Amino acid sequence: MTSAAVKWMDRLPAWLEESRKQAAFGQVAAYIPELAKAPADALGISILDGAGHEIAAGDSGLTFTMQSISKVFTLLLALMDNGEEAVFRKVGMEPTGDDFNSMLKLELVEPGIPFNPLINAGAITISSLIHGATPAEKVERILAFFRELSGDSGLEIDEAVYRSESATAHRNRSLAYFLKDNEVLGEEIDVEQVLDVYFKHCSVLVTCRHLARMALVLAYNGTDPITDKPLVPRRFVQIAKTFMVSCGMYNASGEFAIHVGIPAKSGVAGGILALVPGRYGIGVVGPALNDKGNSTAGVHLLRTLSESNGWSMF
Ligand code: DON
Numbered sequence: 001m002t003s004a005a006v007k008w009m010d011r012l013p014a015w016l017e018e019s020r021k022q023a024a025f026g027q028v029a030a031y032i033p034e035l036a037k038a039p040a041d042a043l044g045i046s047i048l049d050g051a052g053h054e055i056a057a058g059d060s061g062l063t064f065t066m067q068s069i070s071k072v073f074t075l076l077l078a079l080m081d082n083g084e085e086a087v088f089r090k091v092g093m094e095p096t097g098d099d100f101n102s103m104l105k106l107e108l109v110e111p112g113i114p115f116n117p118l119i120n121a122g123a124i125t126i127s128s129l130i131h132g133a134t135p136a137e138k139v140e141r142i143l144a145f146f147r148e149l150s151g152d153s154g155l156e157i158d159e160a161v162y163r164s165e166s167a168t169a170h171r172n173r174s175l176a177y178f179l180k181d182n183e184v185l186g187e188e189i190d191v192e193q194v195l196d197v198y199f200k201h202c203s204v205l206v207t208c209r210h211l212a213r214m215a216l217v218l219a220y221n222g223t224d225p226i227t228d229k230p231l232v233p234r235r236f237v238q239i240a241k242t243f244m245v246s247c248g249m250y251n252a253s254g255e256f257a258i259h260v261g262i263p264a265k266s267g268v269a270g271g272i273l274a275l276v277p278g279r280y281g282i283g284v285v286g287p288a289l290n291d292k293g294n295s296t297a298g299v300h301l302l303r304t305l306s307e308s309n310g311w312s313m314f
Pocket of ligand 1: 100172
């Protein structure tokens with residue numbers, strides 16, 4: 001990295017400790033019982049550049065499940081499997097302004113398709129579009145794709161989190177059955193099987209470095225800069241990054257765009273995947289969340305980094 005980069009790298013540990021204080025204003029997600037075990041005041045970050053150099057600070061070794069961050073990558077796989085037109089017959093392109101698990105607009109706004117692929121209703125629909133003869137094959141294809149993007153062939157599902165979500169996901173079940181009734185999930189589709197694929201991809205266990213590496217591929221428009229391997233068509237990465245800016249932090253996406261100004265996606269286990277186009281892939285974890293479902297300390301740290309380094313795209 002350049003000498004200018006070295007300066008902010010040196011300040012990263014102090015910034016992180018300052019941001020860690022924000023964890024006190026959030027709460028660890030408890031609606032998936034297994035997630036409630038996460039350490040509330042943890043905060044970690046990994047930043048990878050195109051040459052594969054990593055800067056890490058804080059609790060970057062903590063393992064956590066991807067949760068909604070996985071939705072960016074199932075969207076990419078669904079686009080690669082089906083093409084743009086088929087995917088956007090089933091999900092829209094607009095932010096909702098509602099909570100990530102809301103079903104309000106499914107009934108209110110015709111034709112009753114999910115507003116975007118990053119809210120739960122949209123991501124469940126996307127799960128139904130992943131190719132595979134059986135649910136197990138779909139999950140294997142998703143895992144293989146995540147492993148390739150993260151550069152780690154050992155990436156696995158956290159079985160305890162998966163079971164915990166599956167046993168308590170009454171709201172997601174309601175959403176999925178509503179989608180079935182609206183014929184967004186077609187006649188041939190088994191709702192429970194789609195949900196199972198969805199719960200499993202949300203439960204992929206990662207560290208900040210995995211997220212940073214996956215983000216790096218997006219930062220370099222679909223080609224892994226470390227291996228030079230093209231992994232995702234540029235057009236689909238463009239679509240995913242646009243959704244990250246408009247809907248990635250749910251109904252706090254506007255505020256995040258103003259304060260941080262880079263594509264990002266949060267998950268309820270406290271992860272945030274972010275990227276600086278053409279430069280860095282970033283993975284953050286801070287399990288204490290605000291009322292929008294985003295890591296309080298993680299958002300604070302990304303804001304500090306963006307303001308100090310002039311990262312905003314806008
Ligand atoms: O479906 C759920 O509720 C979780 N598996 C994922 C939600 C999530 O991560 C929302 N993100 N902030």
